[in-house]
Amino acid sequence: MAANKGSAGAVLIIKRDVGGGEAGHHGGAWKVAYADFVTAMMAFFLLMWLLNATTEQQRSGLADYFNPTIVHKSGADGDDIEIGVRHAITENLPDSEKAGDFEQVAKQVQDALTGTGAESMQMSNLLRHVVTRMTDEGLVIEVTDLTDEPLFVDDTAQARPVLKDLASLLARVLKGTRNDLAISGHVRAYPETLVSSPVWALSDARAHTMRNLLDQAGLPDRRVQRVTGYADRKNREGNPMAPANNRIEVILLR
Numbered sequence: 001m002a003a004n005k006g007s008a009g010a011v012l013i014i015k016r017d018v019g020g021g022e023a024g025h026h027g028g029a030w031k032v033a034y035a036d037f038v039t040a041m042m043a044f045f046l047l048m049w050l051l052n053a054t055t056e057q058q059r060s061g062l063a064d065y066f067n068p069t070i071v072h073k074s075g076a077d078g079d080d081i082e083i084g085v086r087h088a089i090t091e092n093l094p095d096s097e098k099a100g101d102f103e104q105v106a107k108q109v110q111d112a113l114t115g116t117g118a119e120s121m122q123m124s125n126l127l128r129h130v131v132t133r134m135t136d137e138g139l140v141i142e143v144t145d146l147t148d149e150p151l152f153v154d155d156t157a158q159a160r161p162v163l164k165d166l167a168s169l170l171a172r173v174l175k176g177t178r179n180d181l182a183i184s185g186h187v188r189a190y191p192e193t194l195v196s197s198p199v200w201a202l203s204d205a206r207a208h209t210m211r212n213l214l215d216q217a218g219l220p221d222r223r224v225q226r227v228t229g230y231a232d233r234k235n236r237e238g239n240p241m242a243p244a245n246n247r248i249e250v251i252l253l254r
Contacts (some may be wrong), residue, residue: 102254105177106139109252112173113141126165138179138253141170143210144236145246152246155198157205164213170250171217180225182251183207183214189232189240204229210248225253 110132129151131142143166145151151163159167174181185207187199207227215221237244 102138102179103134105179106134106252109139109141109173109177113169126162126169129162129166135251136254137182138251141250141252142236143170143248143250145243147243150243150246151248152206152209155202157202157209159209159213163210167210167213168217171214171219174214174219174250174252177252179223180253181219181223182226182228182253183211183224184228184230184249184251185210186230186234186236186245186247186249187232188242188245189235199231200229202229203231206248210250214250 113127113130113132129143129146129149131144133140133142143151143163149160149162151160151166152158153160185203185205187203187206190197190199204227207229211221211224211227214224232240232245235245236242236247
């Protein structure tokens with residue numbers, strides 16, 4: 001009986017270890033860090049795969065898509081010229097082969113080249129060289145000499161920085177279309193006293209310079225259907241020796 005009483009009177013103590021603060025949750029933080037690490041590695045390997053599986057032109061297109069607003073080009077004075085061409089201009093132009101609406105395509109190209117897409121004073125100054133007009137053949141984009149800023153070095157076919165910037169702008173805008181192109185060179189008249197006039201060779205060489213610049217800027221050369229030199233036969237100004245007669249015409253064909 002005594003033994004039984006002693007057993008019945010015993011006190012059983014149960015000790016529970018209850019952690020406080022972060023002690024009860026320290027096991028979950030590493031899972032979040034690990035998930036972030038796995039996500040980063042997946043993104044890295046996806047990037048490596050894309051670099052290996054795409055062409056240079058495709059990579060350039062991807063880069064343009066994610067950086068659509070400003071293209072920096074070095075100007076004649078070494079300063080960057082901001083060429084602002086919006087996604088709506090380069091990415092959303094309707095495909096003329098599907099839509100069959102050349103006028104709509106041409107209108108958006110015209111808007112891009114008459115200041116609608118300009119985002120800086122540099123851009124506005126650049127577009128002073130550009131005049132557009134509609135003809136039966138298509139949309140004519142004239143890139144013209146200014147008295148204070150010619151497109152070429154003296155009487156040569158060597159492009160000045162301003163023409164390189166303009167060619168980059170045209171290539172960027174025209175990439176949004178699929179129509180073929182024609183390029184023509186025009187020069188001012190020279191004095192009749194010259195023994196040998198350079199007008200034919202010079203207009204042809206300048207037209208080919210523009211074709212090369214567009215190609216270097218990423219516009220597929222196969223879209224150019226013809227390159228023509230018109231010498232001084234189609235003057236833009238009444239004065240045949242006016243600088244405005246020095247121009248390159250890029251025609252978006254119907």
